[in-house]
Amino acid sequence: KKNFPPGPYVFPIFGNLLQLNLTNPVPDLQKLSGQYGKIFSFYIGSRPVVVLNGVQVIKEALLKKSVEFAGRPQDLLVSHLTENKGVILADYGPSWREHRRFSLMTLRNFGLGKQSMEERILGETQHISAYLDRSAGKSMDPQHLFHKATSNIICAIIFGSRYEYENEFFLAMINKMQENAKLTNGPWAMLYDSLPVLRYLPLPFQRIFQNYHSVVEHVSGIVTQHNVTQVAGEMRDLIDCYQKEMEKQGDSNSSFDKSQMIGLLMDLLFAGTDTTSNTLRFAFLYLMTHPHVQERCQKEIDQVLGEKPQASFEDRHRMPYTQAMIHEAQRVANTVPLSVFHTTTKDTQLMGYDIPKGTLIIPNLSSVLNEESQWKFPHDFNPSNFLNDEGEFVKPEAFMPFSLGPRMCLGEGLARMELFLILVTLLRRFHFFWPEDGGVPDYTPVFGVTQAPKPYRLGFRLRGRQGV
C-alpha cells in the first residue's frame, strides 16, 4: 500500500505469521521496531496490522488522534465469542459509550449501595490473610489464591456475593476462564483469525465457545435470581444498578438490555481477574528476591499504620516508597503487553504515514514500559524509577500499563485500590522469602493477552508484633 508504514516482506496466505514466535511475539516486535522504526506494519494472514511503539507514537495516536484510533476489530475469534456486546470489544459508538460511562459511574461507587468498594476489597483481603495464616511457615504456589481473591472482588461488586475458595462451581468457572485465556492466545485462535474457511470445522477453538457459553449460562442464572430477590430501592451490586438503568431508560433508543448486561458482566469478570492477580504474582516474585525493597516497604507501612486495625487507600499518600514499589511491580509485570487491539475508525495519518479505516492497531505497551530513554533503571526492578531526589513519589509519563485515551482500562481505579490494599495488608502481616525448594528464580514472562510469571513457590511466615 502506498505510504503505509514499512514492514517485512509479506508472504501469501499466512502473511508474516510464520516469522513471529507466536508463544511470545514481543521480542520479535521489538526487533522489527529496531529495523523499521517506531511505527511499522506486518500481516496476520491477509490482514494488515500497524504496531505503535514508544511513548511518543502511542500518545500521538491514542491521545491526540483519540477518536480515529478508538475502534475495535469486529471479526476476530474474540469478537465472535462476545458478539461485540459489553465494553471491551464493542465497536466505538453509542452502546460502547453508554456502557463505559455506566460502568465507570458504578465502579466509582455511585449507586453501589451501602458497602463501599474499599470495604469489599478489604473484606476479601481478610480471607486471603486467613488462608495464608493456616500455612504460615510453609511455601505454596500463590497462583490460585490470588486468582480466586481477585475474581471474588469482582463477584462481590457485580453479583453482590463472594464464593468460598473451595466452592465447586467457582473453581469450574475460574478453570474455564483460564483455559479460554490460554486458548485465545494460542495458535488455534490465530488460525481462526487468519483462515476464515476453518471456522466451522470441529477444531479445538470450538472449546473456547463451549467454555464461554457455559459461564454465560451461569451468569444468566444469577441475573434471573436477582429479579426474584430484588428489594425496591436497594442497590446491592452492579446487576441491581443495571436493572435500574434499564427501567429508567424505558423503551427509548437505549442500548441497555439483558444481552448487553450479560456481555458487560462477562467482560468485567474476565478483565478484572487475571490482570490484577498476575500483577500480584509478579510483585511477590520480585519482593521475595529483593528483600531490601520488602523491608523498606514494611518499615514504612509499620510507621504509617501504627496501631490502626487495617490499611485504607488514603494511606497511600503517606507511603511514597510503597507506592513506588507497587508502580514498579506493575511496570516490570507488563501485564497487558500489547494492550487490547484497536482499529482505526476512519482514514487517518500518523507520523506522516497513511492508515486506512479499519486497520488493526497494536499499541505495544511493552515498548514503553521498558523504553530505555524513559526510565532511570529500565531493565531492573527498582522502585527508584518512581522516586525523585527528595524521595517523593512521581509517575513518569511512560507509565501506561492501563493504556491511554478513550479506551483506556476502565478498571484502573479498582485495580490500583486492590493492589495497594492487598500488598500493604500482606506485607504488614507476613515476611515473604524465596523458599529452599524454590529452585532458581526465573523472571521470564509467560506471554498472553495478560502476561503471567512462570509458576513459583511463595515462602512466608508471620512477622510477629507488627503484623495485625
Ligand code: HEM
Ligand atoms: C493491573 C490490572 C489491570 C491492567 C494492567 C489492565 C490493563 C488494561 C488495558 C491495557 C486495557 C486496554 C486499553 C486499550 O484498549 O487501550 C484494558 C481495558 C479494559 N479493562 Fe483493564 N486492566 C486491569 C484491571 C482491570 C479491572 C480490575 C477491570 C474490571 C473492572 C478492568 C476492566 C477493563 C475493561 C472493561 C476494559 C475495556 C475498556 C474499553 O474498551 O473501553 N481492567 N485494561
